[in-house]
Amino acid sequence: MGRLVKALKLKDELKKELGKDPQAIKDWHAKREPRDCGITVHPGIGCDLGCIYCYIADMGFPTDKVEPYPLTGKQLAVALLHNPNVTPGPTGTYVAVGSVTEPFHPLLLDKTFDYLEWLKRLGNYAQLSYKMIFPERRLNEFVEKSDPNLSVLISITSIKKAKILEPKLPPPEMRLELGEKILKKGKGVALFVRPIIPGITDIEAGMILEMALSYNIKDVVLGGLRVTKRILENLRNVGAKLEGRLKRYPRGREQVYVNTWDIRKNMERIANNLGMRVLYTACDANARHHDEVCWDSCIFNRELCDELPPIDELDLREGVELLGGELISFKVKEPVITLETRGLRRNAGWIIQMAYRRQVIIRQGKRVWKYT
Numbered sequence: 516m517g518r519l520v521k522a523l524k525l526k527d528e529l530k531k532e533l534g535k536d537p538q539a540i541k542d543w544h545a546k547r548e549p550r551d552c553g554i555t556v557h558p559g560i561g562c563d564l565g566c567i568y569c570y571i572a573d574m575g576f577p578t579d580k581v582e583p584y585p586l587t588g589k590q591l592a593v594a595l596l597h598n599p600n601v602t603p604g605p606t607g608t609y610v611a612v613g614s615v616t617e618p619f620h621p622l623l624l625d626k627t628f629d630y631l632e633w634l635k636r637l638g639n640y641a642q643l644s645y646k647m648i649f650p651e652r653r654l655n656e657f658v659e660k661s662d663p664n665l666s667v668l669i670s671i672t673s674i675k676k677a678k679i680l681e682p683k684l685p686p687p688e689m690r691l692e693l694g695e696k697i698l699k700k701g702k703g704v705a706l707f708v709r710p711i712i713p714g715i716t717d718i719e720a721g722m723i724l725e726m727a728l729s730y731n732i733k734d735v736v737l738g739g740l741r742v743t744k745r746i747l748e749n750l751r752n753v754g755a756k757l758e759g760r761l762k763r764y765p766r767g768r769e770q771v772y773v774n775t776w777d778i779r780k781n782m783e784r785i786a787n788n789l790g791m792r793v794l795y796t797a798c799d800a801n802a803r804h805h806d807e808v809c810w811d812s813c814i815f816n817r818e819l820c821d822e823l824p825p826i827d828e829l830d831l832r833e834g835v836e837l838l839g840g841e842l843i844s845f846k847v848k849e850p851v852i853t854l855e856t857r858g859l860r861r862n863a864g865w866i867i868q869m870a871y872r873r874q875v876i877i878r879q880g881k882r883v884w885k886y887t
């Protein structure tokens with residue numbers, strides 16, 4: 516069975532097996548679109564850890580308290596199975612846990628473990644990024660309950676200014692210590708340098724990478740930085756140098772991208788000299804920790820395009836039919852597949868995109884849909 520049909524059939528089987536649940540089907544996890552390479556799962560609402568670069572306050576989430584997300588693990592699985600943009604299984608949608616909260620926050624740990632256990636049952640390739648740590652006595656439980664190749668990212672932005680930037684978080688050494696223990700248990704683990712704060716992270720680049728390496732963390736993902744007006748002021752007050760790096764001054768809660776390209780390139784060079792493997796995005800890390808590549812890997816390193824999964828025309832045709840449409844034609848220019856179809860709904864593209872780990876463009880009549 517081809518990759519697309521496999522994901523769609525598994526979705527039907529699991530939906531029947533787990534049944535319906537009104538609360539799950541109404542939940543946002545049953546509706547929202549993935550980001551360009553995966554669906555985000557939130558084990559909590561809000562975060563009270565107070566990192567000064569955090570933008571959840573500007574997104575409207577509480578910062579004076581944190582609460583476990585109201586769905587149980589099983590309900591989360593049902594919600595994802597009813598999401599028309601998502602499919603389960605190893606050829607299904609990548610999942611990222613913990614983007615707008617801290618998954619290892621003590622008040623969320625049980626919920627995070629419950630979610631990881633159900634995600635493992637769905638079989639999607641999952642990733643989790645953390646800054647908080649959990650007690651060693653729960654390590655085996657974490658290892659057993661989660662995806663065997665779970666991609667684990669240890670977020671670090673600074674060593675010297677960690678206490679100022681992240682006042683309630685454990686120091687980077689303790690995060691790396693946990694990361695090394697997780698690595699020894701067989702998961703994929705990478706240092707996630709994020710946010711990259713000009714004037715702070717760049718000055719410590721070598722130190723951060725060497726420290727990660729001393730804990731046997733050999734993969735590194737280089738993140739970026741977005742700022743709102745509030746975050747910009749916070750960062751300036753602690754020595755960030757952002758002049759000339761923003762397209763415009765942010766208005767209110769608007770998030771403005773900060774150009775850190777030169778810093779990333781320099782960190783890449785240092786990491787390569789240290790013998791580390793640079794992964795270009797969090798999605799790239801999820802792919803590689805599951806022994807595959809995705810379009811993010813291929814965009815940054817064209818040689819990796821050859822490792823993308825082969826496209827099976829029959830599978831594509833049958834899959835499009837199962838999704839309610841008809842495939843007229845398709846063409847591939849790595850890492851993009853452009854399909855001409857009839858009768859498809861827009862969300863089918865998210866599913867095809869993940870099945871073939873390539874970016875998808877759908878042309879239908881006069882409409883053109885892209886998934887980024």
Ligand code: SF4
Nearest residue numbers: 562565566569616617
């Ligand atoms: S731990 Fe994450 S979600 Fe919590 S305040 Fe820090 S950056 Fe924000």
